[in-house]
Amino acid sequence: MNFRMKLWVGTGALLSFAGGVALATSPAERPKASSLKAEPLPRHQVPVSKDGNLVVGMCDGQTSLEVKGVKEGESLTREQAQRVSDELMAAWHQKNPDATWDPPPVRRVVAQAPKQPQKQPQPNPPMGTNQPSTGGVVREGGVTAESGGREVRKEAGANIQDGHSYGAFTPRDEAVWAASTQQFVEEGHRVFHDAAAVGGTIAVSCDMCHPDASNTHPETYPKYQVQLGRVALLRDMINWCIENPVRGKPLADGDPRMRAMEAYIYAQRKGVKLEYGKK
Secondary structure (H helix, E strand, O other): OOHHHHHHHHHHHHHHHHHHHHHHOOOOOOOOOOOOOOOOOOOOOOOOOOOOEEEEEOOOOOOEEEEEEEEOOOOOOHHHHHHHHHHHHHHHHHHOOOOOOOOOOOOOOOOOOOOOOOOOOOOOOOOOOOOOOOOOOOOOOOOOHHHHHHHHHHHOOOOOOOOOOOOOOOHHHHHHHHHHHHHHHHHHHHHHOOHHHHOOOOOOOHHHOOHHHOOOOHHHOOEEEOOOOEEEOHHHHHHHHHHOOOOOOOOOOOOHHHHHHHHHHHHHOOOOOOOOOOO
């Protein structure tokens, strides 16, 4: 057998072996790559009322209450929703007498946003120069198109940062940041206390079981949640409560309402040590 024939035979054997390996590891038998897509949260299956009444489930995934006189598909008044929430909480405490349940926080995060410092008038540069403006009212001369536009935006009260991200910050920068953060937290407070804003359909809002975000314990996430059967983030539990007690649709991670509620809940626990995984 000459060299060329040996080469052909060897190559054929190699290809045959590779084909056999490919068949042996067909797509049906290959290990599947882990998916980064989150699975839908489970639902709390509440009992069905024989009279067609509304049945409200609690966030523990076990406790529920039939609301007599209100049919499935109808909404409660806010007063009714609060009474239902109180009864559910009482039933939960009765089943869990040794459970720790913190009282509502005395401190409220929502407060008046800090005022921005008053601007000191600055002298205008000489006429005919192109020096950038250093603040104050934009006047004819002494500014470029870029600096003039920047000053106009400042005068309009826009939240524009003066300093570089890692450079020197002005008092105005810090005031803008504080006001923007406070506004974000206040929006979360509003959504947390408003059943319609969070997408609820039976008038139950988050604060009815968690006044001022009490017993949400954001500092303990991520942690394993029995109701979900998996490790959960804070936003997973927010969506669990929205889908079950509140009877709404889950919010996307980037939904402004989700982000605002997370900000509010974390703000209410300011100063508490992070301890992820704690039960």
